Amino acid sequence: MSSSIRINRICQHCGNEFVAKTTVTKYCGDNCAKRAYKARKKAEKINDSNKETEQKINQPIIELQTLDFLSVQEVCQLFKVSRTTVWRLMKDGKVNAARIGRKKFITRSFDRPSPNRDSSTRNF
Ligand SMILES: [Zn+2]
DSSP: OOOSOOEEEEOTTTOOEEEESSTTOOSSSHHHHHHHHHHHHHHHHHHHHHHHHHHHHHHHHHHHHHOSEEEHHHHHHHHTOOHHHHHHHHHTTSSEEEEETTEEEEEOOSSSOOTTSOGGGGOO
16 A cells, blocks of 8 residues: 655664655665564563573572471471571470471371361361
C-alpha cells in the first residue's frame, strides 16, 4: 500500500529525523529496522536466561519445603540462618532433632496444623 503522503518522523532506533510514507513507519530504513529487531530479540533472550537462572536458584528451596527431615545445611539454606543458629536451637530443644548415624536432622513439627494435613491424620 503506497501513498503520496510525506510525514516527518523520528527513527525509533537511531533517533534521526526522516521522511516517511505512512503514519506507522517506525524506522528510517531497512538497516535500522533490522538492528532494532536484533536488539529486541537480544533483550528477549537475556530476559529468558535471567528467568531460567532465577527458577534454578529457587528450585532447591521449593524441594526443601516438602521434605519432613532436613539436614543442618538445608535448614540454613531454607531459613537463611547460620549453622551456629541451627545448632543452638537444637541444643536448646527449640527444634525437633533426630540423629541418624553421626548426622543430625531436623524434623518438621507435627504439632502445628499444616494446610496439607487435616487434624484426623495427626494422631501418631
Ligand atoms: Zn534509523
